[in-house]
Amino acid sequence: MDVYWKICPGQEAPAGEKPGRPLRVDWSFSYDGLEYRIPLIYLFDQGIVFDVVAVLENGAARVFYDRCHDEGETLSEEEREVAWAQLPFIEALPLKGFLINGQKIENGWRGQGRFYFPWDPHDGGELQPLIGENGFLKDACFAWTRCHVPVSSLLALKTLTVCLHETRRSFPVGARFFLPVGKMAEDRKIEFIHPVTGNAHRLIVDALECVDLHQILSSSPDFARRYCPCLRYMIDPPLPDAEKLEIRQVGSRTASSSSDDAVAVGWIGMADGPVAIFRPPGGAVSPSGRLF
Numbered sequence: 001m002d003v004y005w006k007i008c009p010g011q012e013a014p015a016g017e018k019p020g021r022p023l024r025v026d027w028s029f030s031y032d033g034l035e036y037r038i039p040l041i042y043l044f045d046q047g048i049v050f051d052v053v054a055v056l057e058n059g060a061a062r063v064f065y066d067r068c069h070d071e072g073e074t075l076s077e078e079e080r081e082v083a084w085a086q087l088p089f090i091e092a093l094p095l096k097g098f099l100i101n102g103q104k105i106e107n108g109w110r111g112q113g114r115f116y117f118p119w120d121p122h123d124g125g126e127l128q129p130l131i132g133e134n135g136f137l138k139d140a141c142f143a144w145t146r147c148h149v150p151v152s153s154l155l156a157l158k159t160l161t162v163c164l165h166e167t168r169r170s171f172p173v174g175a176r177f178f179l180p181v182g183k184m185a186e187d188r189k190i191e192f193i194h195p196v197t198g199n200a201h202r203l204i205v206d207a208l209e210c211v212d213l214h215q216i217l218s219s220s221p222d223f224a225r226r227y228c229p230c231l232r233y234m235i236d237p238p239l240p241d242a243e244k245l246e247i248r249q250v251g252s253r254t255a256s257s258s259s260d261d262a263v264a265v266g267w268i269g270m271a272d273g274p275v276a277i278f279r280p281p282g283g284a285v286s287p288s289g290r291l292f
Contacts, residue, residue, distance in 0.1 A: 001129040003042040003049050008112065009146070010126025020044045032167055034089055034143070039134050041160075047108075047150035048157065051130060054143045056089055056115075061141035065117050090167055091115055093145040099161035100151050113145035170246065171195040179231075181210045194239070201239070206232040 002019035013019070020042030027038040034054040041050040064087055092113025098105045116127050118139055127144060131137045151157060175192040179185040185208035192201055209230045235245060 001133040005044045005046050005049065005148070008126075009130070010124055020049055029162075031093070031164060032090060036093070037136075043157075045153045047148065048160075049146065049148050052093055052113075052145045052147065052162070053130075053134075053137065054089070055136065056141040056143060058141055060089075061115075061117060062119075065120070069120070089143060091143060093143075093162070094165035094167055095145070095147065096163040096165045098147070098149045098163065099159075100149065100155065101158050102161075105149055105151070108150040109148060111145055111147045113143065116142050116144055173245075179205065179208050181208055197240070199237070202236045203245070204234050204236060206234065208232075 001022075002013070003022075004013045004017055004019055007013050007017065021044075022040045022042055024040050025038060029036055034056075036052050036054045038050050038052055041048050093111070095109075095111045098109055116131075117123065118141065130144070147162070149160075173192045173195055175190065177190045179188060185205050188205040190203040190205075192203065193199070194201060231247060239245060
């Protein structure tokens, strides 16, 4: 498989462009519940290029694909977001940076990535050379990330560290509630079940106010009025450390200054949720490997 410094997979290389020199390393690391592999590193005068791949469980990948691709046109925006939130794997590694021989690469690095599904009729085939080069990818679903890291050609490459951002996953709660703006919302209690622990929690409303975005965003009298609910609450018992509750709002809507439309402010200010609990993955690590 030929890999070029500035050319993305599937693109033709300009005349005279030289491919990188492949070096098989077969390095692997675990991250966020998946096993990632770096089969080869390609050496250039400008730096190194390498692919990071994680083979996915076919059943879970098929369920996700069928829901988000085959049924994508019939899903609402909220249903599509929930489907992505429930995805048991990430599409591309959340790259934070690289260390070469223990030295941080400050600038110039880049990465790109996506899923590969062998049954996808819309796949462009740009990853076929990668699959042909690595037998473990044959007929597999996988997450792929390609990394370009600038390194001086005078530097004797010995170690590589891939630094990753911590990822957070969302777990839909499946509860829905409606609240009026003002004092009627005070001390309302909404019960919900934690989608992972199964524990019961109560969302206790302190206040629900409707903020006029016109006063914040524009001084023009012609600017359409929009209202945004502002909900203050506490959760009893509290969620585990590092977790937070996301509450989805119905959304702001335009309203004129007429008395009839002003009555609708109470409806505009309704809150809708809770939608999801966000949890950390249990500690992100920065995988590293010795190459030579």
